[in-house]
Amino acid sequence: MFERVDYYAGDPILGLVDKFVADSNPNKVNLGIGIYYDEDSKLPVLECVKTAEQRIADPISPRPYLPMAGLPGHRLACQNLLFGKDAAVLQEKRVATIATLGGSGALKVGAEFIHEWFPASKCYVSDPTWSNHIAIFEGSDVEVGTYPYYDTATSSIKFDEMLAFIAKLNKHDVVLLHPCCHNPTGMDLTHAQWDELLDIMKQRELIAFMDIAYQGFGQDMDHDAYAIRKAVALGLPVFVSNSFSKNLSLYGERVGGLSVVCPTAEEAERVFGQLNYAVRRIYTSPPSHGGRVVDIVMNDEALHQQWVGEVYGMRDRIKAMRLKLKSVLEANVPARNFDYITKQNGMFSFTGLTPKQIERLQTEFGVYIVSNSRMCMAGLNVNNVDYVANAMAEVLKD
Numbered sequence: 001m002f003e004r005v006d007y008y009a010g011d012p013i014l015g016l017v018d019k020f021v022a023d024s025n026p027n028k029v030n031l032g033i034g035i036y037y038d039e040d041s042k043l044p045v046l047e048c049v050k051t052a053e054q055r056i057a058d059p060i061s062p063r064p065y066l067p068m069a070g071l072p073g074h075r076l077a078c079q080n081l082l083f084g085k086d087a088a089v090l091q092e093k094r095v096a097t098i099a100t101l102g103g104s105g106a107l108k109v110g111a112e113f114i115h116e117w118f119p120a121s122k123c124y125v126s127d128p129t130w131s132n133h134i135a136i137f138e139g140s141d142v143e144v145g146t147y148p149y150y151d152t153a154t155s156s157i158k159f160d161e162m163l164a165f166i167a168k169l170n171k172h173d174v175v176l177l178h179p180c181c182h183n184p185t186g187m188d189l190t191h192a193q194w195d196e197l198l199d200i201m202k203q204r205e206l207i208a209f210m211d212i213a214y215q216g217f218g219q220d221m222d223h224d225a226y227a228i229r230k231a232v233a234l235g236l237p238v239f240v241s242n243s244f245s246k247n248l249s250l251y252g253e254r255v256g257g258l259s260v261v262c263p264t265a266e267e268a269e270r271v272f273g274q275l276n277y278a279v280r281r282i283y284t285s286p287p288s289h290g291g292r293v294v295d296i297v298m299n300d301e302a303l304h305q306q307w308v309g310e311v312y313g314m315r316d317r318i319k320a321m322r323l324k325l326k327s328v329l330e331a332n333v334p335a336r337n338f339d340y341i342t343k344q345n346g347m348f349s350f351t352g353l354t355p356k357q358i359e360r361l362q363t364e365f366g367v368y369i370v371s372n373s374r375m376c377m378a379g380l381n382v383n384n385v386d387y388v389a390n391a392m393a394e395v396l397k398d
């Protein structure tokens, strides 16, 4: 009956976790999956989240279905964070926002919408990008192409090539962009580069699809949202998928949002209706628990402040690990340049290690990084950073 069903080889990043768990090396370090671990290698529960959880638990309340678009407070939280609390575009009611099942759910509903309403549009993603971007859009029958982005040889962005490529795209093609903390390279455009790119996209009448999964981990909440706000100011059609997985450390609750910025309030209402309909056809409505946490933390002034401080604490710890890793590598492998480690933002570092070096890291040292050479800096801490740096230095000497 099911003999013809294709075998699924598994996800390369999630599969690495299984390999890591099975490894008996006592010094093993998992730098594969994009998860923030604290100084003790533990997944943190943020203090602001603990307070929200206590409020939810006392008294324990009934669990009705949520609206298809999720809790209004969750949706408002996404809007305020992405566009700025007093943004004109919000006052003008030009943004259609739904709560989604993480950033992945937002991408999926967005891809379904593009397929339905812009069937001729192709979606272009950066080379390289988070591999699920391609899978999600192709899974919704949207044709996917890549635009030039990262040059491994120089550890920098191929900005001129990127611009030239995007300047040739067709009207209403979708360009998927990472406003901050690019996954997997960690290399972001400067504000001046964003200005230039978005100007061209405006001229070419392209659609910006901004996927922001690490807001607050780059510079700060507002700086990290620059590209989104600039695209809105230019009057581009903008889709934003946002994730609270990392910045609220709520990975398993699956909380995020999809916002579509429209030219008029009337169009935003139509789009909102169609986003609801897309949700209805896939899963009807989102789960309530994570949404309630988002609502409480983000819309309570004091808890919000506390949250921002906690995100910046995570950001700063990662930055300190970058400095430390760089300094040990520079001391051990003086012939190589490691400036890229501190130029990159967010959780990831694209190391440029070869497949053979990556394999040696794994088998000889129990250090796990993704096969495209992406290393999750948020898995480093004072107890393992020297070990990892020395292991890297060793394989780089080959």
Ligand code: PMP
Binding pocket: 034, 101, 102, 103, 104, 105, 130, 178, 183, 211, 212, 213, 243, 244, 245, 254, 255, 256
């Ligand atoms: N976009 C990017 C760029 C990501 O890195 C991730 C998470 N790895 C996601 C979207 C998906 O986020 P979530 O886990 O909330 O589905």
